[in-house]
Amino acid sequence: MSAEDAVVRQAPRHPADGGADGTILQASGVSKTFGGLVAVSDVEFAIQRRSIVSIIGPNGAGKTTFFNVLTGLYKPTSGRIEFDGRDVTGARPDKITALGIARTFQNIRLFATMSALENVLVGQHVRMRAGLLGSILRPPWVVTEERSVRERGRDLLAYVGLEPRAFDELAVNLSYGDQRRVEIARALASDPQLLLLDEPTAGMNPQESASLTEFMETLRDDRGLTILLIEHDMQVVMNVSEQITVLDHGEKISEGLPDDVRRDRRVVEAYLGTQGEG
């Protein structure tokens, strides 16, 4: 327990520029079944460091389930997941967050009645140390910690483009676009190496989508982040992805460069249905 904690407490080291290549996440033979329903079936999946990759597929293809398995919300029925050289199969969500995976949700799941800043403070939970007694007695190191996470929280909110006057606004009162921004800031707050975005452009107009695409590239280039996204907007997917994985009925049916995937007959069939029958 304590040894595990010690590993987790350490902020993840960002790879030196020299070692920028290599696999950051490796999923081997991952399956997830609910009773008789196979949601994810024997998926092989790998992400290279500092890349932006996408998972696409029709509704109900198992994309979000796969996300939930990667982030520890679900335990995989079988298979193995390695992150940054460590076996994280079946690890708890907070441990996985501590190791350096952060995520956003398809339907925004901010803490609605906390302010934007407080949301980002919760995101920094794994990078803070104050416990029960520290919180009550508030010794100098806790005061310092509290001050520095608040400062960092404001920096992050500014970084994702939130107006300073919105920092103390309750999340529920923010506009849809701002809520999306705060959710990304909250995810960044845990200082991740790998960021999982579940349909980040849902409900955005083309202009907003384009600027988010740009922002993803900035995140990778400035912060050395690796980004995995689930996305329905093909324009975004084709523009930003270095690699696309296609799921259908829980199985991986195609994988490769955007142009290859676009031409893959099985992908077209999955989306449009099989031709030439009857």
Place this chain on the structure above:
Amino acid sequence: MRRLRAVRQSRRANLILAVVAIGLAALVPFFFAPLSTFMNNAVLALAYVVMALGLNIVVGFAGLLDLGYVAFYAFGSYTVGWLASDFFAYINGGKGVHVIAPQLLSSPAGIHVNFLLIVVVAIVLCAVVGALIGLPTLRLRGDYIAIVTLAFGEIIRVFAFFGDDIRFGKHYLLTNGRQAISPVDQIELPLLHQFDSAFSLRPYYWFALAMVALVLFVNFRLRDSRLGRAWIAIREDEVAAASMGVPLVKTKLLAYATGGALGGMAGAFLGVYYNSVNANQFQFGFSIFILGMIILGGLGSIWGVVIGAVALSFINTYLIPSLNDIPEKFGLDFDFTTLSFGIFGFLIVLMMVLRPEGLLPERRRRLELTEGMGAGDEQLFEVRA
């Protein structure tokens, strides 16, 4: 910068309010006779404030509905019964065990420990019990947590009730069952005379007030801390909280343990103050009584809970007995006091219909109730604690 100042200002406002309120409350005994009924009721009200602020951490902050809070009253009181009376009369060959014991004892036999140490023991014991009660609820949500905690409270009561059948060795019982463990040593603090409730209730009043100050401090500090934010995050959306790195098990258990510890502290005080510990005190209705206080005041709102606790406590000690004549006038024959828990239940219903956010609502709660916000509607069925 503006924000920082705002935070500091609101903190300062709370501090000033707390100092003024407690300062004024400290003067109250000078206006009433040392043994007056009012003093007695005021001491009880203060002890209930401590209880309610403890429960507020579990229910108000972390959103875990606990219907078995009476368990901590029981454990706190029995800590006093065991460690400050002649209940274990045969221990040490009848000579008793004394640890910084007060000067005046009803009998030297049994265990006699200084009350401050007893409070520490009660806090530790109830924190552990709190965590144990929490364990089976970790995989549950909402209503189911309430059912488990309710059952747990009843289990503790039944153990207290039949504790005189549970023997250790030849001479030692677990509890005295329906018979009271009494008398109990009165409080003696370092450098002060031993309290004497036959002579004056003022020292008890001030001691209870000091506990209120301490518990207020703990509540305010925790609310604006890493832990407090984690509790609120769990209350709002467990799945999102876990995904943001909040360890659900640890954080929830800390809420149960902290709430339990404060309840145990109040329980120990009430044990001494009543000068008696018996199983009939630990009824399910007491949990509802305390829950009613925080609902009346406003879940999660610290000042609201203080007001709710004082109000309900005085309703219990003044308003309800004053209604006792009414049934007779209508030719009915019953006491309103026997219906008090029914009346509290009715008050909770009334409150839920008319003003669910409480008398002095917390900003967040009001939003949750009016906008239908709060716990994620979309369920992930397998969120792992």
